[in-house]
Amino acid sequence: MTAPAAISAATASQERLARLRELSAETRIAIVNTITGPRMGHIGGDFSVTDILVTLFFGVMRYRATEPDWDARDRFILSKGHCSAALYSVLARAGYFEPDLLGRFMAPLSPLNGHPNRRKVRGVEANTGPLGHGLPIGVGCATGARIAGADWRTYVVLGDGELQEGSNWEAAMYAGHRGLSSLTAIVDRNRLQQGAGTEATNTLDPLDAKWRAFGWEVLEVDGHDHAALLAAFEAPPAGKPRCVIANTIKGKGVSFIENRVEWHHKVPSVEQTKQALAELAAR
Numbered sequence: 001m002t003a004p005a006a007i008s009a010a011t012a013s014q015e016r017l018a019r020l021r022e023l024s025a026e027t028r029i030a031i032v033n034t035i036t037g038p039r040m041g042h043i044g045g046d047f048s049v050t051d052i053l054v055t056l057f058f059g060v061m062r063y064r065a066t067e068p069d070w071d072a073r074d075r076f077i078l079s080k081g082h083c084s085a086a087l088y089s090v091l092a093r094a095g096y097f098e099p100d101l102l103g104r105f106m107a108p109l110s111p112l113n114g115h116p117n118r119r120k121v122r123g124v125e126a127n128t129g130p131l132g133h134g135l136p137i138g139v140g141c142a143t144g145a146r147i148a149g150a151d152w153r154t155y156v157v158l159g160d161g162e163l164q165e166g167s168n169w170e171a172a173m174y175a176g177h178r179g180l181s182s183l184t185a186i187v188d189r190n191r192l193q194q195g196a197g198t199e200a201t202n203t204l205d206p207l208d209a210k211w212r213a214f215g216w217e218v219l220e221v222d223g224h225d226h227a228a229l230l231a232a233f234e235a236p237p238a239g240k241p242r243c244v245i246a247n248t249i250k251g252k253g254v255s256f257i258e259n260r261v262e263w264h265h266k267v268p269s270v271e272q273t274k275q276a277l278a279e280l281a282a283r
């Protein structure tokens, strides 16, 4: 299979942005088809993170899908590992494995577990799922790059509810102290977690000030705007780790799923699946 060509942010023409939007639409459709088989998954967070993943994998990152351990690859960690269906859909499209495998999502003995496992799935850099571990691992990757004198970058995607895990702030403090400028954390700021809003549960705002206080550069963008995401990822390094606060809508793309807390891990019925696919196809 052929992976979609990478798109350089510097030359992000309208045509190329249209291609990223198309890949996002395809990815959301793949996610629906992936989770409706086993009737398990996290569609709300899958849809909020889709445009972030598509922009990184098809517009920004350096990797070789046929050589997943290529030493010079950029490292990517989906710390909000419950959104594995989104990651698997993108990895399949990028050529890490055959898209047919998505049909075995969460099937007995399938490598595509609910939480991504690096020993089972090509392209998965770190095992995640238990929240709060991706950023500490990413700090290790960025430190490794510095020690090796290598120029690969590390990207870690975090949920906003996930930021309640204290390990994130230990990692953030160390990365700020060390000025790990090859590290980018992306917060999927959809303002919902499991069962409630983030601010009702444990106030995160002002989130930008928190990251800045830990020594990070902070860029805040619309997390569904591919051009804005590209610009944030490609901005010249500031000598500090970078946090991209991506303002997103949980469930983005399907009217009855958007911004509704119960769709954290609900799976659409047969009728709802038809409607969801119709809405996604119309975009």
Ligand SMILES: Cc1ncc(C[n+]2csc(CCOP(=O)(O)OP(=O)(O)O)c2C)c(N)n1
Pocket (backbone or CB within 6 Å): 042, 044, 045, 046, 048, 080, 082, 129, 130, 131, 132, 158, 159, 160, 161, 162, 163, 188, 190, 192, 193, 194, 250, 264
């Ligand atoms: C340590 C840990 N505690 C609890 C859970 C169960 N859990 C899975 S997803 C989730 C909510 C995460 O919310 P958020 O980080 O905002 O993710 P998103 O909104 O993007 O789905 C929780 C509590 C977990 N996976 N790990």
Ligand SMILES: [Mg+2]
Pocket (backbone or CB within 6 Å): 159, 160, 161, 188, 189, 190, 191, 192, 193
């Ligand atoms: Mg959230």
